[in-house]
Amino acid sequence: MTSTETATAIVPHFGTDDAPGRKLAIICSKGNLDMAYPGLILANAALGEGVETHLFFTFWGLDMITRATMGDLKFTMLGNTATHMPQGLGGLPGMTAMATSRLKKAIAELDVPDVPEFLEQIVASGGHLWACRLSADMNHLTLADLDEDVEGIISASDFIEKTDGAQLLFI
Amino acid sequence: MPVTTLADHTIHVDDAGFLTDPSEWDDGLALVLAEQVGLTLTDEHRAVLTFLREDFRQRGETPTLRRASAGSGVPVKELFRLFPQKPAKKMAYVAGLPKPVGCV
Numbered sequence: 001m002t003s004t005e006t007a008t009a010i011v012p013h014f015g016t017d018d019a020p021g022r023k024l025a026i027i028c029s030k031g032n033l034d035m036a037y038p039g040l041i042l043a044n045a046a047l048g049e050g051v052e053t054h055l056f057f058t059f060w061g062l063d064m065i066t067r068a069t070m071g072d073l074k075f076t077m078l079g080n081t082a083t084h085m086p087q088g089l090g091g092l093p094g095m096t097a098m099a100t101s102r103l104k105k106a107i108a109e110l111d112v113p114d115v116p117e118f119l120e121q122i123v124a125s126g127g128h129l130w131a132c133r134l135s136a137d138m139n140h141l142t143l144a145d146l147d148e149d150v151e152g153i154i155s156a157s158d159f160i161e162k163t164d165g166a167q168l169l170f171i
Numbered sequence: 172m173p174v175t176t177l178a179d180h181t182i183h184v185d186d187a188g189f190l191t192d193p194s195e196w197d198d199g200l201a202l203v204l205a206e207q208v209g210l211t212l213t214d215e216h217r218a219v220l221t222f223l224r225e226d227f228r229q230r231g232e233t234p235t236l237r238r239a240s241a242g243s244g245v246p247v248k249e250l251f252r253l254f255p256q257k258p259a260k261k262m263a264y265v266a267g268l269p270k271p272v273g274c275v
Contacts, residue, residue, distance in 0.1 A: 010175040010188040011207040012264055014257050041274055048236055050256035111238065112275045121237060124247040 015050075023052045023166035025159070030171060031060030033073040033103055033115075034080075039171045040118045047125035054166065055122070056159045057150075058132035061171075062139065064115060065129060065147045071116050075103045116147070123149040130154050130162070178203045189269055193227065196267030204265045216253055216265070219243050223266040233263045235273035 024046045028039040039055060046053045063069040077083045077090030077099050089095060104114070113121060123129065131146055131153040143153060154162075172191060175184050180200050183191045190196060201220060205212045222243035226234045236259040240247045254261040259271050 009177050009207075010173055010184050010186075011177075012188040012260070014208055014261060044275060048257065048259050110275075113237070118275075121247055125236075125251060 021052070021165075022050075023054070023163060025054050025056065025163035025166040025168045027056045027058060027168070027170045028061035028064055029059045031063030031069070031073060033075040033100060035171065036061075036064050036073055036115055037107070037112075039169070040115070040122065041112075042169060043122050043127055044118070044125065047122065047127050052126075052166075053122075054128045054130060054159070054163050056130045056132060056156075058135050058156075062131060062135045062141070065119065065131060065150050066139075066141060066145055067147060068145070070119070070147060071114065073100075073115055075100045119147060119149060130159055132156065132159075177207065185269070187270070189264055190267040191269070193224070193267050196224075200267065201265055204267065208261050208264060210254065210261070210265065212265070213253075215245070215249075219245055219250065219253065219262055220266045223262060223268060227266075227268050232273075233266075233268045233271040235259060235271050235275060237275055238273070 024043070026039045026043055028036070030036065043053050043055055057065050063073060074096055076096045077085055078087065078096075080090075081087070083090075083099075090099075108114070112118070119129065129147070129150045131150050133153050133155045136142070136153045143150065146153075172183050173186065175182060175188070177200075180195075180203055182195045182200070185191050202212055205216070210216065219239060223234060223239060226238070226242055234242060236247065236250060239245075239259070239262065240250055245253070250258045250262070254265075263269065263271055
């Protein structure tokens with residue numbers, strides 16, 4: 001092992017003193033189980049790095065924060081060529097249920113939480129959850145139908161206003 | 172591998188400053204490391220550090236924030252209070268362990 005003596009102490013720079021107030025806005029527009037995770041993982045990672053993070057759930061993404069559906073998102077092989085299985089197989093009865101349970105198992109084995117628990121962790125880490133007004137109206141949903149951690153049902157323009165200066169991800 | 176000296180403790184670190192040899196760590200060094208990142212250690216911090224070191228000893232991997240919370244019984248929100256801004260990295264640093272590599 002080669003050693004080099006250094007005059008000044010080597011200490012990690014966590015950037016807390018000069019944090020420029022980095023912000024991240026993530027728009028979750030999908031309600032499939034596999035498409036719920038990218039937004040959750042990135043939000044969690046950003047919060048762990050001290051980045052102010054806002055998630056906006058719109059269209060099918062609303063399923064991720066709707067009490068009735070958030071624990072029951074599904075994964076389907078249909079239309080997803082990345083499973084590298086014949087597409088016809090995906091249409092057989094029970095295939096979506098099987099694919100879903102396999103994906104859930106694989107996720108749990110990696111010690112990654114399910115969607116409701118993941119949202120809980122994101123909120124505990126300081127993340128903000130917002131529901132899309134238009135999507136909620138379309139589905140006749142009110143705040144009472146949504147996860148208790150959702151801060152509000154807001155319009156797209158309100159979300160854009162709240163995330164002024166943020167970096168943005170659309171998923 | 173750089174060697175650095177912090178308050179009379181001479182330690183081996185990686186380029187970022189994380190300890191590369193966990194055996195160089197002790198309770199006294201923890202105080203010094205904590206000070207470097209602006210923390211004053213309390214028993215609450217110590218309890219988390221103890222879990223981190225024990226988990227690392229058993230698995231050879233620095234626990235992620237989620238694992239640290241589940242294993243130490245300290246809620247995620249509290250971990251953010253104890254180790255503000257970047258809890259997973261800060262607690263690993265103060266515990267004398269490598270940066271965590273897990274995603275969640």
